[in-house]
Amino acid sequence: MSKFKLISTIKELPIEEGFSPGHGLCAGCTIPTIIRMVTKIAKGNIIVVSPTGCLEVSTSVYPTTAWKIPWIHVAFENAAAVASGVKSAFSVLKRKGMIVDDPFVVVIGGDGGTADIGIQAMSGMFERQDKVTYICYDNEAYMNTGIQRSGATPYGAWTTTTPFGVKSIGKAVLKKDLFSIAIAHKVKYAATVSIGYVNDMLKKLSKALINTPSFIHYLQPCPTGWRFDPALSVKIGKLAVQTGLWPLLEYENGKVKVTVSLTKRLPVTEYLKHQGRFKHLFKKYPQIIEELQSHADELAEEYGFSPLVSTPI
């Protein structure tokens, strides 16, 4: 572990890939990006555990696999528990001199597998302070089963189980705050990351690997579920940050700090307007957009972001 180096730019990443092309994830899917980064930072000395979900079903269809590093999937609600088992096995076998490696153990799982059905196992793992890094790729719905709402689906969003209609605005309640939930467990490190801010993400992933247990909350724009042009994934990741809806944060040594501060903050409509899942808000429910704006304003106040600017950057 002494050779481990914090990475803060793409150029420092090794060429070797831990994840190969040819998987079945959608065009514009932003899951592979974070996997490639974390496996590169770990220099392949890593075990990845995934719960059931898009990532799992799209990368491991026998007899093919996209994984060039050891990978295990057991079920939907238990990735954290499996990871605890994996880590403890490496610790004890190393202690007994039966193996030499003690690789990074990293969970990479969806928001459903993290915020909902898997939250109990994750909570247990954090509470035990098991030396695992938990990365939640948050596409804000159960995408694998066809875009159903999850506890991480944002307020007002359309999903197949929160359709809009005369009696429905889309999802009627706010998204769960996973970052705070992780911090409440006194994890060693936690951060929010975005595909739009790659260097910020690299730094945070490096820290998360060596300060365990740790939690990375990755907003993962999903063209299929959010209904946008697959060419826009990175842009949407940026807009989420620039509108103040997805603050880039870091929790370290017991303190939360902002890692990318906003000097020019955009109105939330700039983020919402590209996505079909919010289309009904513009047509039928302008008051919900206002509520989302107030929510962003509150976050801006909390994190000291600038007042709104009206034009896109």
Place this chain on the structure above:
Amino acid sequence: MKVIQKNRLALSGNEAVAYAVKQAKVDVTAVYPITPSTAVSEKISEYVAKGELDGELLLVESEHSALSACIGAAAVGARVFTVTCSQGLLLMHEILYIASALRVPVVMAVANRSISAPLNIWCDHSDAMDQRDTNWIMIFVLSVQEVYDRMIQAFRIAEDFRVRLPIMVNYDGFTLSHTYSPVDVLSDEEVSPFLPRREPPFKLDPKNPITLGAVGNPDYYMEAKVQASKALTDSLLVIDEVDKEFEKKFGRSYGIYRKFMMEDAEIAIVGMGSAMGTAKEAVRRLRKEGKKVGALILNIYRPFAYEMLAKELKDLKALGVMERALSPGGVSSPLMSDLLSTLYLNSINIPTMNFIAGLGGRDITIDDFRKMFSELELLEKGKSKRPYLTYVGLRSEEREMVL
């Protein structure tokens, strides 16, 4: 734990399990408490705290996570253990299938207990029967000595390359989990060579990456499932082999099943678990009265030794199956269904009766077994008025279905 003499200890079933786990030098134990199995985890915690067991103890937040953690650890090549029963075992159910399909050698002890509702902490075999089709090896035992011996054997069987399947050692809640008996234990020096550490055939290893837990579409799913199922069927040979080696080295063995006064028996009762000890006593007494009765105690429920059993049962004039589980709305209790298929496939046409007894810890007495044998005697003569499925010790208005 009281030392009676060298290598003879006074142990409860739970303590016997924990002692075997310690001697097997289990690397990772992941547990969640549930009565009547809890004392196993307490004892193991004590061993770890005192430095008597060098292993990781994962005190997880649920049984679901306990088995999940065991799978993760076993996938790295660690020797793993968990213990549970009843609601805990049911909570694990989903993961039991995955453990066997991933071919990881998890060893689990189950202090058999009924299933809610009504909530009931006492023994029956409903919890184990709910796991019948999960592709696990399922052992049932009759005594505290046996639970200790089978626990030691379990690691050897599960880790055998010809098997590579999880294994469940069932020991009756309270009757065995909490009852103290003198147990002849092996020395650590005897256990170590009996349970050699071997490099697993596959494992999670950064130097040699594998993908474990892949998607199996219609092109491959069936082969994967049938291979695992076949491995379970074939494991009978290894179970027997290990038991025989155990006998050669340590002087005790149990077999796939054991027969009690079956040689010339005309009427017999088949069953599993500690109640069969009571059956033996009933047989002993009835024999003194000149009745040609016997008992067959099934030790290995899965894989089911149907060929062997057919040979044992074919000459009987009447057969009863005593079971501590129900299959509501079905033809018969689980073990009975297996035996009925066995008889039919071997064209053995003998009168049979299914006795449901001891649900939720209701007593099964010597007298109950006497009644079962008398009913079988009537059945043999074509004089039984009771339905094929009969309940022992039940309070019911429908008198004819009760013994």
